[in-house]
Amino acid sequence: MSLQIIASIREFGGYLNRYSHDSASCHCEMIFSIYLPPQAQNEKVPALYWLSGLTCTDDNARSKAGAQRYAAEHGIALIFPDTSPRGEDVADAERYDLGQGASFYVNATQPPWAGHYQMYDYVSRELPALLEENLPLLAGVKSVSGHSMGGHGALICALKNPSGYRSVSAFAPICNPVNGEWGKTCFTAYLGDDRTTWNAYDATALVEAGARVSDILIDQGTADEFYDEKQLLPESLKAACDKAGQAITLRMQEDYDHSYHFIASFIGEHIAYHARALKS
Amino acid sequence: MSLQIIASIREFGGYLNRYSHDSASCHCEMIFSIYLPPQAQNEKVPALYWLSGLTCTDDNARSKAGAQRYAAEHGIALIFPDTSPRGEDVADAERYDLGQGASFYVNATQPPWAGHYQMYDYVSRELPALLEENLPLLAGVKSVSGHSMGGHGALICALKNPSGYRSVSAFAPICNPVNGEWGKTCFTAYLGDDRTTWNAYDATALVEAGARVSDILIDQGTADEFYDEKQLLPESLKAACDKAGQAITLRMQEDYDHSYHFIASFIGEHIAYHARALKS
Secondary structure, eight states: OOOEEEEEEEETTEEEEEEEEEETTTTEEEEEEEEEOGGGGTSOEEEEEEEOOTTOOSHHHHHHSOOHHHHHHHTOEEEEEOSSOOSTTSOOOSSTTSBTTBOTTOBOOSTTTTTTOBHHHIIIIIHHHHHHHHSSEEEEEEEEEEBTHHHHHHHHHHHHOTTTOSOBEEESOOOOGGGSHHHHHHHHHHHOSOGGGGGGGOHHHHHHTTOOOSOOEEEEETTOHHHHTTSSOHHHHHHHHHHHTOOOEEEEETTOOSSHHHHHHHHHHHHHHHHHHHTO | OOOEEEEEEEETTEEEEEEEEEETTTTEEEEEEEEEOGGGGTSOEEEEEEEOOTTOOSHHHHHHSOOHHHHHHHTOEEEEEOSSOOSTTSOOOSSTTSBTTBOTTOBOOSTTTTTTOBHHHIIIIIHHHHHHHHSSEEEEEEEEEEBTHHHHHHHHHHHHOTTTOSOBEEESOOOOGGGSHHHHHHHHHHHOSOGGGGGGGOHHHHHHTTOOOSOOEEEEETTOHHHHTTSSOHHHHHHHHHHHTOOOEEEEETTOOSSHHHHHHHHHHHHHHHHHHHTO
């Protein structure tokens, strides 16, 4: 598994690089971006994985979230994986919320998805191992965050691997996909009709089943159309955490929407939150 | 001339709004965005106009430059005009560097452009008057910056109106368009074959002809492909300024390219620079 560099852009004294590689998990070529802060030129640095939402590639967050400035200040690398396997040989759907760009970060078990859609293994195991071997990242010192479908991805990665991540946060995450239309559509396609298999990828169900992390930070805008549509259901996760004694900070941000303008407004606080955990 | 609000997005405690209006200069509907910082909810604030480059709309800089964070800190409004008139009735060209998205911020005199392409008047006169009448902006307290073709626009707006702008800066501006391929193509189309008319919209020629501003700040990346192609020619402007005794700070930024990642890296310093002038 070797990394091929596609592009390198200087930013805030560091470098925003894009790589491709053959993925053993997804059985296809995968593309990701990584921001290496200035500190990485002289030493290994901690890593924050950012999982993006529906329809995104590795480019959206790196171009719109305004995160690199804070990563440079704190000396943290940012990793931007793609949101699904891609290519002519990879199954897809006409709708935007299923298939390419919409993996939901699960390991699919159902045809035609199972062959390539192994994104849970890819983002939580294969990619960190690959990067820690080949780039100036501290081994095992990583945290995870994300937006919407990627916020869901961040939550399940941390809850399923409590020793694997130092901290977890999310922006407008899909907190209880088994009870939202997006989640039900995708989990049926990727995991089949047996809903008991869905709970392994549902943050609320994971907490109910006993999964624990040190803390959870979530920002949710009150003017978010998908919050209104009950796709996100942060109250379900909050209730499960409160019942289980799981620490969670759910901040309802008045009048903020679902866009990257919302993310940009609070990403600095999230990166500072992760920096405290990554450097403790 | 009334403003129609199209969208309003909360960001960094303020609001990023998009408006449309009928332009008397361009004889068509124009769209722009404005970021009103939190301070504008209680008082009138200074304004920084941002002129974007080839192919951009009002959306590129507002989504990618990371400027709103600094505008909120300093209490400055950011105005993002479109880069040209648009619409089915507006002349256009197949190439990306002429016509819609490529006005060069001049008042065109030649058919088929002259009817709508009056962007110099639009950005330097009509739009500021409209906004100061309708939005919480301090009358006449404005500065200007921009990128590439928009950096050219910022320089000529300030040099042609030394009392109209408190300060001017630019990222990778086209400093001497009469001697670059982009500029020669567009000035021929918009202004005709008589090159003596071109000098009124060329920053280097304006300085040579006696135009003066208090100071000029320019950042230019050394890995910028358009710098290599001699489209930008910052050395020509620097030489003219040095000869004329015009203050200029030209910072060659090692290994930075022409992208918004370059802009994001230094926009905080530019906004701090403008804030000092706008609040003095």
